[in-house]
Structures are given as C-alpha cells and as structure tokens.
Amino acid sequence: MRFLWAALLGLATALPVDKEPSIEKGPTPAVVKEPVETSVLSAAEEPVPVTPDRGTDVPRLVLYFQTTHDALGQPISMLPLITEKNIALTHLIVCSFHINEGGNITLNDYPPWYPLFNTLWNETRLMQDAGVRVMGMVGGAAAGSFSRRTLDGNATTFEHYYGQLRDTIRAYRLEGMDLDVEQPMSQAGITRLVSRLRADFGPDFIITLSPVATALQGGGNLSGFDYQQLEHDVGRHIAFYNAQFYNGWGYAGSTSEYDTIVRTGYAPTRIVLGQVTTSDNGGDYVEPAQLNETVRLLRAEYGQIGGIMGWEYFNSAPGGTERPWEWAQIMTAILRPGLVPLLRITKDIARGLVQAWQDSLAGGGDMIATAVMPVTPTVDYFAMVNA
Template identity: 60%
Template sequence: MKIALLHATCLLVVTLAAALPVSGPHQNDLPRLVIYYQTTHDPLGRPISMLPLVTEMGISLTHLIVSSFHINRGGVIHLNDSPPQKPMFYTLWNETQVLQSAGVKVLGMLGGAAAGSFSTHTLDGDGASFEFYYGQLYGVLKAYQLDGLDIDVEQGMTQAGISRFVRRLRRDFGPDFVITLSPVATALRGGSNLSGFSYLTLEKQLGREIAFYNAQFYNGFGSMNKTDEFDRIIKFGWNPQKIVVGQVTAPVNGYGHVPFKNFNATIAALRRKYGHESIGGVMGWEYFNSGPVGVAAPWRWAQIMTAILRPRSRVDLRITTHKAKGLAQAWMESASSEVTLRTSSGGLVSAMVSNHGDENLPTVDYMAMVNA
C-alpha cells in the first residue's frame, strides 16, 4: 500500500489521503490493547515517534488514540494547544497512517480535563450550536482519516446531548467507525461521575453503536490492585467485554499506578473468572513516558501488556525506502516549525528547533525500518 505523505506543500494532501484504503491483517479485537498518545514533542520541540509501537518486537497494539481534541467556543478545534493542521503535527499524521497500514485502529479523543467541548454553547447546545461545532469536528475526522472517536466527557452533559452526538457520528461515518467513551470507572457502577449522564442508560439505548469503554481505574476512581472494582461494574449490569481497564503508564501520569506484578495477578484472576477473551482489554495513559523505562523506551509498557494480554498476536508492517524518506522529511519539518509546548506549571511556551546541523536530524532511524 502507498501512504500519502503529509507535508507543508498543501493540506489538500491530507484530505485526498482520506480516500486511501486501510490495509493490514485482520486483528482479533479481544482483549484490546489501547494507548493514548498526547505528548507529541519532547522539551526541545522534537517530535516523539509512535512507530516503535509497531516496529519493536512483542507488541500487539489494537488501538491508538490521538489526544486531545478540544472544541473552543467562538474559535476552531485544537489538538492540545494548537490547530491540528500546524506543521508541528506533520510527523504525527504521517505516522498514524503507518500504524493504520499495520492494522492498528487510530482514533481521536475529544474532551478530557479541559472543559468546553460538551457545554450548552457547543455540542450540548441547541440545534444551531451543535451543527456549527459538530461540523468542525466532522471536518477534522475526515481530513485526518481517523478510524473513530473517543469521547471523554469530564463536564456536565445531558443524556439527550450525548445520545444525539453518538447517533450523529454513527449516521455520518458508517458502521465501521469506532465510537468509544472514557468514563471514570466509578461512573459505570453508579458512583462518582464526571460526565453528568448515566453510562448504563446510554449503553441500554445505544450500546450497539459503542465499541467499548476506556474506564479510568485511577486517580481515586477505582484500582486494579485487586479485581473488586471490576467485579462491581460487572454486577451493576455491564458486559465485561466492553470494559477496557484504564491504567496510568507511569506513577507521574496520575494517582493510583499499579505495579506490573500486581496488575498481572489481577488480570490473571479476571481471566479465570470471566474467560480469556471475556474482558475488554487494557488502556494506558499515556505513551511518551511509559514505564518501566520511561522516555528512553516508552514502548516497553506495550511489550509487557502484550505479554499479559495478547502473547500470540502480532502486527504486520511493511516500510518502503520511499516511505522511510518521506517520514524523515516530515520529522524535520515538524521539528523546524514553531511548536507550542506546555510547561510543568501548566503554562504555554513556543519553542523553535534550529533547521541547521545534526541537531535537527530525526531521532528515529526510519531507514532502519525498511523491510519492503
């Protein structure tokens, strides 16, 4: 398969690429391995490659979720702190196509901790407001040929509002579009809920449209040190295949990190109780600094999760010399553009990487990936 390389010449390249078919081996979804990719650049403004998730041995990723899209009242959609078409994201959009060619489903995430996407002025608003902001989202999903949308509602939203949104996505994007939601785990059993609406009611009404739920078992909303929290959710009326167990991939990514040994024991116990392919899988927040190694080798977390969940599965990736050269060019364009970075204190700063010398050469050896 030829993948259209996205670069500075014209955003139309992205739109035309949406017509390309996604090839790759058929993957058994269960149990799923899902990783969020939010931090796109290192502190020097260099792109962080996601390709080790399909090039390193012993990883069987099923879904990658690009995070986080935000709808801004009176403005345009941003990916984190910048419009998604900015040159800083060229590497991201080229690499997501490579993952898709390997059979990985690539979704976007809308919402999260930043309020506004689901307010009464935007997607939970009247008909005119909904159509306006939904139209922006529709354009982004189409332009970047995303396979689905993860809906992370962390502000009050009405039951009617979330139902309207899910129905519209299914109508406009068809039966193969992957729709997921990301509630805190306690919201699935009638406990603390950041979203305002009932997830069980949504599941009873529109469960056939929703692929799975990335339940956040961390930050005080549940733990996977034992099976108790998962068991409570199932007793509340849920199908275990639809519950993907969300974990922070490193202690600094949130409260409630569970050591690998404990987590492995919990997953093994759930499998004995519900069956090998009767739990939805595991989700990790987020990629760039995942343990046990951290930023030097964040893919190690996915290797460990694959060994726990999907030891006999694999991805099939073919990289041509032409494709590798294009990826290297996209990396340099991403690195040499102005990059908006979030500081440790939460503020924003613009970084510019020099376009001269070895310091702007890719930190990823794309040519070493050539195998076709």
Template identity: 50%
Template sequence: MPPVPNPLPRLIVYYQTHHTPSGQHISVLPLTQKEISLTHLIVAAIHINEDPNALTLNDHPPDHPRFTTLWAELRVLQACGIKVLGMLGGAAKGSYMRLDGDAETFERYYAPLAQLVRERGLDGLDLDVEEEMSLRGIIRLIDRLRKDFGPEFIITLAPVATAMTTDLKKYNLSGFDYWELERERGKDIAWYNVQFYCGWGHPSMYSRMARRREREFESLADIDKWPARKLVVGLVTNPGNGNGFVEWQELGSLLVGLAASHESFGGVMGWEYFNSMPGGESEPWRWAQMMTALLRGWTIEPLPEGQQQAAQQKAALNDGEAAIFHTDAYAEEDGHNSVAAPVPGEFEYYSDWAEGA
C-alpha cells in the same frame, strides 16, 4: 477493504504528549513491532473552542506543521492494522458544553469536528466527557457520528470507574447516567475506557463491575453488571501521569486473573504513551510490549507466594458480595479504610509536554 476484526482483549494506548520540551517528535512507530499486539491508539486531545472553526489538538490547530510527522505515522499504524481514534475533550472543559446546546449551536460546533475526522481518516472517536453534559446531548452526538460515519466507525467513552457503579453525581465527571446511556445507545458504543486511577478506582474493581460470562443475567449477581467485553481497564503508565500507578508484579497477577475469570475480558488501556514504564521516555513502547506478554497469558516475574495469593484474590469475583459495587467498597479495596473515594479538584491543563486526562 473489509474492517479489521475487533480482537479481545484489546490493548490500547493514549497518545497526548507528542513532543519533548525541546520540540522533538515522540515517535509511535515502535508500537508496530511484531512482539507488540497493539489494537488501538487514541490521539489526544481534540478541543472545540469558542470559535467553531478553531479546533485544536492540545494547544495547536490540527494542521499545524508540528503535527506533520504525527499524522504520517498514524497512517503507518493504520496500514499495520492498528485502529486510530481521536480523543475529544478530557480535562480541558468546553467541548461538550458547546455540543450540548440547541440544534443550530450543535451544527456550528459539530461540523468542523466531523471535517477533521474525515480529513485525517480517523477510525473512531473517544468521547472523554469530563464536564457536565445532558443525556440527550451525548445521545445526539453519538447518533450523528453513527449517521455520518457508518456502522464501522468506533465510538467509545472514557468514564471514571465510579461513574460505572453508582448514579451519584459526585462520583461522575460526565453528568449523565452511564447505565441510561448504555440502555439507550449501547449498540452504538464499542466499549468504555474506564479510568481506574486518580482516586476513582483500582483495577481490582473490575470483577465486581463485569459479568463473568457473556450470557445475560446468568444469576442475580449479574443484573447490575456490565458485559466484560465493553469494559477496558484504564491504567496510568507512569506515577508521573497521575496517582494510582500499579506496580508491574501486582498488575501482572491481577490482569492474568481477570483475563482468566472473564471469558470476554475487554482489555487494557494506558494513559499515556510518552513516558510509559518500564522503558520511560527513552523506550515508552516497552509498556505495550510487556502488556502484550501479559495479555497472552505469559508472566513477567513470579510473585512471592503470599503476594501472588493476595493479587489473585483481588482479581477473583466474590459471588457472596452484593451485586452493585458501591464507592465505600472501592475505598476499602484501594486502601482508603472505607472512606469514599475523594473527588479530585479542578484539573490544570498544560501544553503539549505535560497534559492531563
């Protein structure tokens, strides 16, 4: 069967909280509704532990009975044309440290991961590197995934927004330089799920990061910018999932403006599914439904004239400003009065009901 085309803009949701506190499964089948144009779902979070054969999906082995319904539903999504990826890593550190060792150590820890991808028929992996890793180490992992799973396997990364605009390590959770990675292995990376939240940025940064047109370096302002098709705007779907939640009225105008300004707008991803607004825990699929409407160019509710102009200004590319977006500029846009974006403290990893990315 030929691969499903990769549409733009993408609509992606992360799915890490799989059960309610009482243990009830949180279904993703509503995401297959006709009025929802979900393109990708990323199931999280796969962790490589000290014992190479003790992989976990959050806190339990991937073959634990609690995940029986989850894996069955993910096959239904795939049958509907939605690509399903696994997220490796995230806030709980250790997975990438174990893959960044010598060749023998890499093989020991990589083999069970590859087996999981095969067994579950995943369409790709999202590499969420939130710990120090070397550039050679991430390249080795990407090369091996490409070799083992072929040209249609989707490889993505999930950097914080500031990691895409500066080479300063304090604004980058991953350790390696994303520009260098793109130069060396960009052909193998489908896109970047950029985290514009938790103190790392605001969606209005997108236009300063992305080229307006696909043609390379149309102007000097494009030299240090990313192809828009490779940048996905990452959002928190509920204020409880992290700071930086953008209200729907502002978000609607902003995203419509971005899609209109960039001929190959990369799309939107939401962290995470289970409590997505406006439906919340009872109807989390409504976030994807409303986002589908926005990405199709529809509107939710018109903003008052003054607010609409302000939102459109945030989305517009300012050709008179510097080509490279610096963190002090981000801070001013995000309401921090030109104070550089704070580096969040250590994340605390919770069990299935309330993990963080």
C-alpha cells in the same frame, strides 16, 4: 482524569497528511493556512479503509498518544509500537481534540493541520497500514468541548461545532472517536452526539467513551449524565468503554471494582481496564506484576475481558521517555502474546518520514526551537526499512 502534559511541559502537538479539514464558518472566522505538502503519502491515494472493532481485537491493547513532541520540541515517533518486538497494539487514540467556543477545533493547543503535526499524521497512516486502529479523542480535562455553548448546545450550536469534529475525522481518516466527557453534559446531548457519529460514519466506525470507573458502577461521575441510561439508549452504537481505574476513581490492583461494573450489567468484553502508564501520570498506578494477577483472575472469572488501556505513551514505565514502548511490550505479554502486527516500510517511505520529522520540528507552534536544534531525527527511520 486526564493530565495535560503537553501544556505542563510547554509541549503540544500536529498537520494533515493530505489537507486541512473543512472548517465550517462560525462566530469567529476560521484562520486557514495552506499546509506544507511534505507527506510521504500522496493525496491521490485511496483512503485507508475503516476496519471495524471485531471480535479478534479482544482483548484490546489501547494506548493514548497526546504528547507528540519532547521538551526540546522534537517530534516523538509512535512507530516503535510496531517496529519493536513483542508488541500487539490494537488501538492508538490521538488526543486531545478540543472544541473551542467561538473558534475552531484544535489538537491540544494548535490546529491539527499545523506543520507541527506532520510526523504524527504520516505515522498514523503507517500504523493503520499495519492493522492498528487509529482513533481520535475529544474532550479530556480541559473544559469546553461539551458545554451548552458547544457540543451540548441547541441544534444550531451543535451543528456548527459538531461539523468541525466531523470534518476533522474525515480529513485525518480516523477510524473512531473516543468521547472523554470530564465536564457535566446533558443526557440528551451525549445521546445526540453518539447517534450522530453513528449516522454519519456508519456501522464500522468505532465509538468509545472513557468514564471514570466509578461512573460505570453508579458512583462518582465527572460526565454529568447516567452511563447506564446511555447504555440502554444507544449502547448498541458504543464499541467499548475505556474505564479510568486511577486517580481515586478506581483501582486495578484487585478485581472488585471491575466485578461491580459487570454486575451492574456491562459485558466484560466491553470494559477496558484503564491504567496510567507510570506513576508520573497520575495516582493509583499498579505495577505490572499486580496488574497481571488482576487480569488473570478476571479471565478466570469471565473467560475474556475487554483489554487494557494506557494513559499515555510518551513517558510510559519502565522505559520512560527514552524507551516508552516497553510498557506496551509488558502489556502484550500479559494480554496478547503472539498477536503482533507487521509494518511495511520502504526506503522512499523512510525518506519521507525524515522530511516530515524535520518539518514537524516546532513547525507552526510555540515550541522550543533554536538554530542549534538537530536536523537528524531522533528515531532511525532507515533502520525500519523492511521492503
């Protein structure tokens, strides 16, 4: 299960690079505010092209990015995942988007266009430029996104709330969407959602789901629907599954449950081995040496696997909140050594990132903000300049 650290720590997260998304009118009128334009990227620029989840991405290294500010309300940069050495991240999943009955879509606790998220949306564009596929995630532990009053509703209800999700994907140039269904949803409802995403965004859009590992074995299941039936009906539209092997729903310290999933009929290259990045984020945390042995055995058996997924970035072990990227370095050594993307940052981009960081400092949210908060970013953007 997902842990809502943003809520637990009094955090939350995110502003669009270009504009707020177009929100369809519904039972509760949208509260629309004009974002402050401080983006390092011009609204006149061409959209980032969507890159398909290709065979060269396997094995994938997937990381969720939910907590966007620290306990002092200072933005957390994702760029060390590119600028630090020996990291070969393939997919970054921004989360968690919530569909709210009677209201509008939020990213954690706030509208995604809030200035709070200026750093987030500027940095995701740079991650995309470096070749990392930036996706969103809808759902998670907070109930409501997939109820019969939202995305699992009748045709009229679905169109209203799906429209918010669709417009958000377009506004923030997300290259895919992870469906984390942790409340009961109907078989017809999930099939409709997957099919509609494919129809609206085309063959290169990355659609994933993140079930608990037992659900892919025909066992315990938080989603309500049958994953094997979903695979039969629309599996051709699903790029891969971020299976949660933790919190009592699976264990990555051995190959047995992964083997069971493969025997059930799933291709090993479409099953990503999901882990918590630290024992602080949930149960069944597996130390890197043991995880490495699991991956070695799985590769010996299947030739290749879908990859490794981590929940979540901000406090990943062993570096913790001071050096959270170290987890990705270790996973790269296990999974994808030598496949490191390149980030290009100019002085102008660095100046824009500094401005975005300052604007994101508790901008528009109930963050901890005082007159003594620093105006100098906690990340040295100018040290990243390489062009």
